[in-house]
Amino acid sequence: MTDLDPNDTPVLAAGCVLWRRSPLDGTLRLCLVHRPKYDDWSHPKGKLKRGEDPLAGALREVAEETGFVAVAGVELSTVTYMAGGRPKQVRYWAAEAIAGRFTPNKEVDRVRWLSPAEARNRLTQFRDRELADELAAALRRG
Template identity: 75%
Template sequence: MTSDAEVPVRAAGCVLWRRAPVGGLEICLVHRPKYDDWSHPKGKLKPGEDTLAAALREVHEETGHDCAPGARLPTVRYRANGRPKEVSYWAAEATAGEFTPNSEVDRVRWLSPAAARARLTQQRDRELLDALHAALR
């Protein structure tokens, strides 16, 4: 029997992108004041929620944007607060929306892939940029 401490916390998110006004791509990063970090939009699944539905919901809640999901990206696994966490990711193109600061996310930034790589707090989030690049080729 597996203890609750070893059952992974399941979450989902997207590497949100849009076409830059002058060519190329821009990546949307969110700043979470609780952790003072920059990451891709993501969050925990609600009971019974499908991972893709959760990813799209979290993008909307955290960035104010709707998006069109694309390729499935690697699932990221790590430990958070002593428990295993498993985050399913998709590439997603922003379609419409506008950011409004909230209690979870106080800022978003649309950055070039190189600037996003430099701004991201965690290495595992940088690796998702490589996966996005490969998926969009």
């Protein structure tokens, strides 16, 4: 029997690349969240609760962080990286915002709805930029 180091077990998380069409001109807009704890811009995401379905967790995190109800679309890439000395694995979905309103909270103090190019420039992490590109390609494919 092998002893497993608990630090080798990934932290499981899920999130969405949240999008909607501009009510003014129909152009694609991506929702980015600003987390004051890290002073970064990212896609809404968070740790899964024990036994929680990843897609349900992703939609829960969107609602908690942005105030928006979303409809999930295609699953996007899973991203793995180190966080706090442990591997973190985040599954992502494309999700269309259908209703809601943002209210600042302890985790997220601002959201921005940006064009894909603007979102790409605002995102802090390169891995998040790749997800924005992946969403845009998925929507072009239909």
